[in-house]
Amino acid sequence: MTETLNFDVTTVTESRIHQFDPNNITFGSLFTDHMLVADYIDGQWQTPKILPFGDISYNPALASLHYGQAIFEGMKAFKNDDDEVLMFRPQDNWQRFNISAERMCMAQVPEEIFIGGLEELLRLDAAWVPKGEDNSLYLRPFMISSDVYLGVRPSQNYRFMIIMSPAGQYYSTPPKVKVETEFIRAAPGGVGYAKCAGNYASSLYPAKLAQEQGYTQLLWTDAIEHKYFEESGTMNVMFVIDGKLVTPAVSSTILKGVTRDSLIKLAQSMGIEVEERRVSVEEVISGISNGTVTEVFGAGTAVVVSPFAAIGYEGEDYVLPAITEQSLSSKLKKALNDVRTGKVEDTFGWVWKVNA
Ligand code: COI
Secondary structure, three states, rough: OOOOOOOOOOOOOOHHHHHOOOOOOOOOOOOOEEEEEEEEOOOEEEOOOOOEOOOOOOOOHHHHHHHOOEEEEEEEEEOOOOOOEEEEHHHHHHHHHHHHHOOHHHHHHHOHHHHHHHHHHHHHHHHHHHOOOOEEEEEEEEEEEEEEOOOOOOOOOOOEEHHHOOOHHOOOOOOEEEEEOOOOOOOOOOOOOOHHHHHHHHHHHHHHHHHHHOOOOEEEEOOOOOOOOEEEEEEEEEOOOOOOOEOOOOOOOOOHHHHHHHHHHHHHHHHOOOOEOOOOOOHHHHHHHHHEEEEEEEOOOOOOOEOEEEEEOOEEEEOOOOOOOHHHHHHHHHHHHHOOOOOOOOOOOOOOEOOO
C-alpha cells in the first residue's frame, strides 16, 4: 500500500466488460471502464480524477502535440489463484517514469498519484484482469505537456493519465528481425534511455522498411559504428551464448528494462552466468553459424520473452534453432510468469498486492 490520497471518483453506470473476450485479445485495442486523469497546474498536482474511459478534448495549441513532451510506462497486472490482483514491480516503473520526466523537462509524478492511482483503478476494474497463460492487464501510465502555447519551452502544466487494456500474447509467431545498419534508435547524449513518445515515432519508418522486406522488427545497432547491438524494436535484447545469458549493458542509449532486469535476476537465481556488456553483430552472426549462439530473444513488458526465429544481416537470414521447453528463454519466461501470478513465492519483493 502506498500513501493514500483522495481521488475524485465518477464510476460508469454500466460496465463494458461484456465486450471483452479473454480468448480473443488484440493488444491495445480495448480499454477498461475507468481511467485516471491528474493535472499539474501552477506547480501543484490537483486532486486526481477517476472517470469513465472516454475521449478527452484538447486545444489545438496544446504544447505536447507540437513539441513532443510526452512520456509513458508499460506495466502489467495479474490475478493469482485466489483472484487477488497483483502488480509487477510498480515502483521500478514509477522511478523510471520520473527519470524520463526529468530528461524531458516535465513535472515529477508523486508515488501516491502513480502507484496510488493504479491501485485505485485496479480496485474498480478488477474484473478486467484476465487469467490464463500469457494474459494480463496492460497498464499504461503516461504524461503530456498541457500548456496552450506555441513558444518552444518546457511546459508549465502537465496532464498525467492512466489507461488499462487487457493483453494476451504480443507476437503470434516468433519474429524475424533485421539488423539495422543505416537508421538509429538512439545516440549518446540523446533520449534513448527515456521512455518518450518520440523514440517510438522515429522507429516507425525504419521498421516499415524492414517489414516491406519481410521482417517483423529491427535489431538496433549503436549509432556510431553500427557494430554493437542495442535493443530490438520496442524491447531489450538478450542472447544465449555458450550457455550464458548475455545482454547489452544499459547506457544512455538503452532503456533500463524492468523485464530485462527481472530476467537477469531470475537467471542468476537459477545459477546461470549473466554478462551485461557490449555484444557485437559479428559475435552473434558468427555464433549462430558455429552453434555458440543458441537463442536470441526480446524482453519487455508487452512481449515478455519473445524468441526470434531468424536474424537478417546484410541480405542473408541466419536461422536460430527452434525453441523448446528446455531453452533458457522458455525457462525464464515460466519463472517470470510464476512470480508475477503468485504461483511461486516472491523472494525478490517484486509483487505488489492490490488490496480489495
Ligand atoms: C512495453 O513493453 O510496455 C513497451 O513499451 C512496448 C510498447 C510500446 C508496446
